[in-house]
């Protein structure tokens with residue numbers, strides 16, 4: 001027996017970093033990149049092959065804090081299975097690591113889906129998202145929960161983290177009556193989320209009033225963007241993307257490579273552009289149309305982008 005499952009990548013459209021501090025943010029799935037997990041029956045004990053990492057290991061040999069081991073253990077627990085199956089789990093991914101496209105959350109999501117399917121079960125998005133969040137905590141320290149949410153639901157989401165135990169996170173699956181196109185360009189600079197999030201925290205601790213004001217502004221932008229998207233006016237999002245990028249620059253999470261690509265996209269006719277995700281490297285996004293997509297792509301590649309993907313944001 002062999003079963004497979006996939007999980008998409010993601011982009012943050014508005015509100016990264018501020019979302020960790022309880023402000024709203026918007027993210028969307030990116031189906032052009034994905035993780036695939038396959039579980040195939042085998043005579044040997046449970047073995048994990050992570051093709052991109054060139055890793056083959058027995059589940060029983062994994063360190064207790066290894067993210068691959070943690071998600072497997074959570075799935076077995078949730079399904080009430082006492083032992084891992086005699087099978088091989090193979091994972092392959094087209095999502096670059098540490099680039100703001102949600103690679104970690106997508107790996108966990110695809111594994112959880114495939115393993116559950118192997119036991120004849122389908123995990124609902126809320127359960128899946130909760131399990132993936134547990135793993136995200138190992139990668140990130142203080143994840144907001146937006147990555148696991150958008151990847152588990154595979155829908156654009158408006159997300160607000162509950163900052164206290166008694167205050168649950170708000171997840172609103174977005175209505176997108178008018179789909180819109182986003183070009184995603186990779187700086188080629190790997191940037192671990194944990195480091196950027198940690199730096200912002202240190203600065204926030206040192207300059208609370210200033211950073212609280214940045215977060216408030218990001219939250220207002222995300223809220224405004226949410227109304228534009230839901231009311232079918234996505235082509236007006238450009239200035240909000242530019243504003244959001246400006247605030248992220250002030251927060252110290254942009255980089256010369258990101259700024260160069262953002263500028264190139266705007267000059268080539270994108271209606272707006274910003275970094276996406278933790279920043280410092282990774283990917284930036286630009287609002288394009290059928291008419292501007294080609295020229296913006298070319299400008300991004302000329303300005304040093306390693307790869308450009310165009311995705312359509314839709315339900």
Ligand code: PMV
Nearest residue numbers: 016017100143144193277278
């Ligand atoms: O995983 P990334 O690089 O897309 O970053 C996630 C966005 C942050 O807001 C910076 C962190 C978080 O947990 O929301």
